[in-house]
Amino acid sequence: MSYDFSQRLLELADKAESHAALRFRAIEQVSMACTERVLTAFADHRVSDTYFRESTGYGYDDQGRDKLEEIYAQVFGCEAALVRSGFVNGSHAIACGMFACVKSGETLLSLTGNVYDTLRTVTGQHGPLGGTFADYGIRFDMVEMKDGLPDYAEIERRAADPGVKAVFIQRSRGYGQRQTLSIDEIGALCALVHRVNPGAYVLVDNCYGEFCDTREPTHVGADLICGSLIKNPGGGLAPMGGYVAGRRELVERAANRLTLPGIGAECGATLGVNRAFYQGFFLAPHTVAQALKTAAFCNALLRELGYDVTPSDDRAGLDIIHTVNFGAPEKLLAFCRGIQAGSPVDAFVTPEAWDMPGYDDQVVMAAGAFIQGASIELSADGPMRPPYTAFIQGGLTYESGKLGVMKAVQSLLDEEGR
Template structure:
């Protein structure tokens, strides 16, 4: 591995990086094979939907008869292994798409059971968890939230789940990714096992998956392996770094239809909604998504291998199978965590001159530091790193539009950490 004119790294770091790449070679091959598999699936989806130049024409007003909008739904449904999909630029975030899905299918008196412990911070107010009883939450509408904590090893507590399913439960909610925790993310195989367990004991109970960060990491998606419904963000994996905003809901056709009534109005549903000229970006993002997700995964694997070589605890490990694009590194010290994030920021294409500082953030009990120099504000498929400043001072890194630049970001983060030694 060599230095570049604009990026100079120490000899020791370059040698460790070379060893890290050698360790990652097997994983890289598997990731590239998965990207090829998902890319051919995406190409087939475009062809099946008969995408043409006219599909990119924007509509205004009510958006009646927007053929491109409907074709984009068809592309996503096929690529995600779902009966149907609802893909819109006006989903403002993954949390928004999840919220529309939850309100679309749940009714007053229903119980939703989280099988993966406390969900990610931004969705807590939607459920109306204690301390997060926001006006307009599901709790406000008489929908009951229950949860099962994960086992100490991060696995699902099937014994407790069986007891809860014996009660009246309308939905089991599953967060695939780890969020700000160090538990393992859920593979499609594990979600399939969970869905089968639920259907066997409570046939009428729905299984819904928060699929953020997990799309195209594996060859199949939860909706083709037992999940009834899932949702995610287009500024994560499925937008391919091109979609400027948006989200999707995918799953059973009847449930997606109910969600469309919540997105617009009962009775009109998906028939309304103009595209305002955003269709080309969303189609292009979807087309590139499998390859870009692969590049982000390679960046994460390299980060895991390099920091393992440096003596830090990493999860997932360099040789572990992955279910999302997130890489966690336990940096053990506050200053090391800050240095890592500043290194990532300084290797970004946008706002590289900005120095991240820890600061308070609503919903967190400690200061949070975030590094993200992205073309799309908040895009998690572009390389970023963030963490609350608390023990064990772990950082969560994700994204990387291409491995060549992602690797530079990891090396720069490592170099800044090493300066503290």
């Protein structure tokens, strides 16, 4: 395989990089502020290599595990955190957060439309699977978004219901066509909910958004945030895991859901992952910046070719996900195959559309990642239906991300015959 790009692509890439230069500067400023906050927390908690030792069995008195959770809490500006390899994915952490916020007879109200596909089973939307909201007598309701943004008037009316004990906010667009919320918008929602329903908790799905801003939702009024370590906060090094962070009582309830009441956060052997968790979190602001710079370059390059890309410039950098509508299945496939060919792992594999469980249409996925499913590593995927949208995210380094994107665009140009 060669990275010999056409002269036309090289010229387009130079032009795109020039257009993205202002975004790069803004991204670097956020990264610097977040890195300073992380570095300060490491120093304040006197991190030493003794915290990298593994624990086995029950995992009692794992000082490294417990200290890392204190660091997360400080960085995220909250009372407590639970950072565990026992969370199998971000949805698992979010589900524990949901059950920490509501109990039988109470309602969880989503302010950002329906929850992500993997959480719809939790909220009881996919039938009697066992262990869902329906089994526990918990109600789930939602306020649809208006033109891709929260419907504040409807939220004010619905959130005031005394039966609503918690509200749910999905920070990122995820794999939908809505807008990603800014920290200021999340803060406005928190203030609104706490004003009309002072006893209600605000729970935020923070996936894809950590370190994209100098603040996190817990800095602006969120009671609990949840996320995945194989996305932003793991810095590309965490091999698994998730976290919850926020009010101490809610974190303790989430720990009871992850393990069991009476054990909570006291158990949980780390089996040698502490070093990767610490180092990944330390690198996370920089790694997220690399992904955001890759996204800025990719969007600028695809705009040069006339494609419809999101987010728009005025909402760029709110999370690590960006999209392009190709309008034809062959173009979507060509782009994803180029992403795969430009990956460090499994570059020899050719992605094909397939019948992925849980999806109505065939899906094509490209991800040559060191960590399976790691969204912080460059990847692209999309459903084989109009407008044939690729959802793109990640990039451990800007240099490798740029090359991967150029490989994908070269594949696209070859498909188009131009």
